[in-house]
Amino acid sequence: MTGAGPARPLVRGGRLLSLVALSGLLLASAAGTGDVPAPPAAPNEAQRQPPRTLTVASKKFTEAVILGEIARAVIAASGIGAEHQAELGGTRVLFNALQRGAIDLYPEYTGTIRQEILRAEKLASDAELETALAARGIAMSPPLGFNNTYAIGMRPELARRLDIRTISDLRAHPHLRIGLTNEFLHRGDGWPSLKQRYDLPQTDVRGLDHDLAYRALAAGEIDVMDFYATDAEIADYGFAVLIDDEGHFPEYQALYLYRAELEQRAPAAIAALARLAGRFDAERIRALNARVKIGGESERAVAADFLASSLALDVPVEETSWITRLRVRTGEHILLVTLALAAGILVAVPLGVLAFRRPRTRHVILGLVGVIQTIPSLALLVFMIPLLGIYAPPAIAALFLYSLLPIVRNTHAGLEAIPPPIEESAAALGLSSRERLLRIELPLAAPAILAGIKTSAVITIGFATLGALIGAGGYGQPILTGIRLDDYGLILEGAVPAAGLALLTQGLFDGLERLIVPRGLRLRRTS
Amino acid sequence: MIALQGVQKAFGGQVVVDAVDLEVAAGETLILIGPSGCGKSTLLRLILGLLAPDRGRICFDGEDLTPRTHRAVRRRCGYVIQDGGLFPHMTAGENVTLMARQMKWTRSRTAARLAELVALTAFPDDGLARYPVELSGGQRQRVALMRALMLDPDVLLLDEPLGALDPMVRYELQADLRAIFRRLNKTTVLVTHDLAEALYFGDRITLMREGKIIQDGPPRELREAPREAFVSRFFTAQRGHRDAWEAT
Numbered sequence: 001m002t003g004a005g006p007a008r009p010l011v012r013g014g015r016l017l018s019l020v021a022l023s024g025l026l027l028a029s030a031a032g033t034g035d036v037p038a039p040p041a042a043p044n045e046a047q048r049q050p051p052r053t054l055t056v057a058s059k060k061f062t063e064a065v066i067l068g069e070i071a072r073a074v075i076a077a078s079g080i081g082a083e084h085q086a087e088l089g090g091t092r093v094l095f096n097a098l099q100r101g102a103i104d105l106y107p108e109y110t111g112t113i114r115q116e117i118l119r120a121e122k123l124a125s126d127a128e129l130e131t132a133l134a135a136r137g138i139a140m141s142p143p144l145g146f147n148n149t150y151a152i153g154m155r156p157e158l159a160r161r162l163d164i165r166t167i168s169d170l171r172a173h174p175h176l177r178i179g180l181t182n183e184f185l186h187r188g189d190g191w192p193s194l195k196q197r198y199d200l201p202q203t204d205v206r207g208l209d210h211d212l213a214y215r216a217l218a219a220g221e222i223d224v225m226d227f228y229a230t231d232a233e234i235a236d237y238g239f240a241v242l243i244d245d246e247g248h249f250p251e252y253q254a255l256y257l258y259r260a261e262l263e264q265r266a267p268a269a270i271a272a273l274a275r276l277a278g279r280f281d282a283e284r285i286r287a288l289n290a291r292v293k294i295g296g297e298s299e300r301a302v303a304a305d306f307l308a309s310s311l312a313l314d315v316p317v318e319e320t321s322w323i324t325r326l327r328v329r330t331g332e333h334i335l336l337v338t339l340a341l342a343a344g345i346l347v348a349v350p351l352g353v354l355a356f357r358r359p360r361t362r363h364v365i366l367g368l369v370g371v372i373q374t375i376p377s378l379a380l381l382v383f384m385i386p387l388l389g390i391y392a393p394p395a396i397a398a399l400f401l402y403s404l405l406p407i408v409r410n411t412h413a414g415l416e417a418i419p420p421p422i423e424e425s426a427a428a429l430g431l432s433s434r435e436r437l438l439r440i441e442l443p444l445a446a447p448a449i450l451a452g453i454k455t456s457a458v459i460t461i462g463f464a465t466l467g468a469l470i471g472a473g474g475y476g477q478p479i480l481t482g483i484r485l486d487d488y489g490l491i492l493e494g495a496v497p498a499a500g501l502a503l504l505t506q507g508l509f510d511g512l513e514r515l516i517v518p519r520g521l522r523l524r525r526t527s
Numbered sequence: 528m529i530a531l532q533g534v535q536k537a538f539g540g541q542v543v544v545d546a547v548d549l550e551v552a553a554g555e556t557l558i559l560i561g562p563s564g565c566g567k568s569t570l571l572r573l574i575l576g577l578l579a580p581d582r583g584r585i586c587f588d589g590e591d592l593t594p595r596t597h598r599a600v601r602r603r604c605g606y607v608i609q610d611g612g613l614f615p616h617m618t619a620g621e622n623v624t625l626m627a628r629q630m631k632w633t634r635s636r637t638a639a640r641l642a643e644l645v646a647l648t649a650f651p652d653d654g655l656a657r658y659p660v661e662l663s664g665g666q667r668q669r670v671a672l673m674r675a676l677m678l679d680p681d682v683l684l685l686d687e688p689l690g691a692l693d694p695m696v697r698y699e700l701q702a703d704l705r706a707i708f709r710r711l712n713k714t715t716v717l718v719t720h721d722l723a724e725a726l727y728f729g730d731r732i733t734l735m736r737e738g739k740i741i742q743d744g745p746p747r748e749l750r751e752a753p754r755e756a757f758v759s760r761f762f763t764a765q766r767g768h769r770d771a772w773e774a775t
Contacts, residue, residue: 425612428575429626429674430601439625443616518616520658 352411414448
């Protein structure tokens with residue numbers, strides 16, 4: 001053939017249908033892992049298994065991370081492999097993860113179990129906790145020896161000026177601005193029952209990140225907040241703690257919750273946890289918190305120090321280097337984005353084609369992907385947890401949903417923009433509708449489709465930082481830790497590579513455009 | 528070869544083709560002429576099955592045109608439109624050989640046919656590797672003609688193929704096109720609104736107005752025995768340059 005090579009279609013022949021089928025399968029399998037908690041393994045089966053690495057998890061505040069780190073180290077010292085998933089989420093996320101076996105143990109407080117997790121069972125005392133938990137396949141370690149109750153506090157000057165000493169005194173000052181931890185704002189033993197018990201009149205009540213709330217209180221942006229009694233900041237800032245004069249807050253004895261099957265599967269780990277019983281008091285844990293939050297030491301180093309001094313355990317402290325952390329997080333982040341975007345392309349391009357080919361479906365398809373985009377990202381992540389658990393899968397599913405809109409819209413718009421004479425010529429040649437799609441329509445819409453994918457990729461890279469909230473890792477992890485520790489360096493450690501990756505992706509797609517967009521179309525743009 | 532019986536087509540209540548009966552014999556060149564919007568282009572689209580008639584029958588080579596026969600009929604027709612309708616993402620050569628590749632012709636057969644067409648349309652050989660945007664208007668129409676002729680169709684349907692060209696190019700291409708028609712001797716339907724062009728190409732002229740065929744016959748018959756006043760008005764309304772000179 002003289003000088004006429006075959007045109008290069010975007011997607012070759014019979015593959016399009018199989019792509020659609022595959023993406024459907026992906027969705028189906030994602031949905032299929034549904035809301036069925038993993039059944040606790042039968043004991044005899046568990047005994048036959050070699051002890052695998054245990055997963056310790058912690059909530060996203062400093063004391064929890066320290067306790068998680070201590071548990072990891074003490075278990076590792078007993079000869080069982082253990083890893084720590086720090087800052088995995090809030091109470092509900094962790095308890096559910098424990099119940100379904102995604103994690104093996106995490107530090108918790110008796111008051112939280114009774115008033116929040118098992119609130120529906122209306123347990124009369126901590127003594128009934130053990131039976132109630134056992135019914136769920138969960139056991140408690142002996143208490144660690146300190147009570148980290150909730151407390152309500154203010155700036156001391158303001159408390160003095162308004163003569164507020166007890167929580168009851170707040171009743172006389174309805175205009176005080178209250179900032180509460182998001183979890184405290186809604187949980188059973190939190191603001192709703194506190195407000196009822198003390199008949200508090202304040203209406204300016206907002207939810208804040210706990211670490212940011214301390215800064216807001218110090219800066220005078222809020223007047224009242226909730227403390228954890230062992231928070232290092234209380235002493236550091238010199239805040240006033242109001243007396244719980246009606247005894248609203250219960251005891252919050254710290255301990256570890258673990259899967260009951262560990263007693264057969266890893267008895268040494270349970271024994272190791274028991275060694276921590278009564279090793280703490282309020283003063284001691286407050287000092288550990290302060291070393292991390294105010295002294296800037298790592299949780300890992302503080303935990304190792306504690307174990308050396310109280311249990312005479314020599315725990316190696318392997319601090320990962322900056323470059324290793326960057327490498328690991330880059331890998332995690334790219335994995336999240338790539339999987340989500342790949343699934344997004346596989347589903348969105350066929351959807352855009354369908355909207356173009358069957359105009360009646362257009363409103364439904366474009367409307368649906370538009371609505372998905374309006375779901376707040378945090379909410380979407382949380383909706384995914386009951387379906388897909390924690391870690392990467394729910395984050396990938398949420399990112400996948402967000403990636404759809406730009407690709408569907410651009411695919412549809414790119415196809416719609418093909419001039420009618422071109423469409424007519426293709427039909428008049430006697431090409432079948434499938435041949436027209438692959439030979440003519442998709443190649444002509446390629447620049448628009450590619451632009452949609454590029455937009456989607458850049459947006460997804462940004463959104464993926466939120467994945468850290470449910471343990472998906474990535475660049476969001478240092479940002480999250482940085483916010484908790486008020487450490488701008490850490491925040492930048494996540495934010496800068498995320499921005500860099502977005503720029504790099506943009507460049508990559510510009511290069512890809514040269515490869516994929518037919519030359520005849522690029523010429524038109526320059527001329 | 529082509530037969531229309533009582534064919535009717537309306538767009539949103541507006542009748543564009545109104546009870547048209549028309550037969551085109553094999554090897555005949557028919558010129559469809561009439562003012563803009565008279566339905567002549569719509570008639571071509573109906574013949575190709577790009578539009579479905581609201582009423583009436585269309586037969587192609589003795590067989591009814593149905594959605595099932597569309598593709599077979601289209602492959603036996605070559606279709607050229609005003610701006611060529613070339614695919615901008617393919618080179619001239621790729622545009623011409625698209626259907627041959629789709630039908631899995633051998634490389635040598637495709638190349639031989641392409642060489643024939645290049646010679647027939649006097650298209651520059653090095654132009655085959657160019658993209659449509661890199662070609663002149665006249666060259667684009669030559670490529671469109673080659674594409675239409677690639678599968679050696681029985682029927683050529685041309686919708687104002689020279690309408691968008693400037694006069695010099697148009698003059699030259701008219702001569703080439705007439706020579707090609709004479710040589711190929713295919714059933715041809717050419718749509719134009721230009722009387723001079725119609726007379727130059729056709730041995731049979733079909734004049735349309737508002738969706739209806741007003742008169743159909745050899746050019747001389749239309750001129751000398753107009754069936755109604757509109758026919759003579761249409762003939763006199765086309766000012767030749769001789770009239771223009773006289774008016775100065």
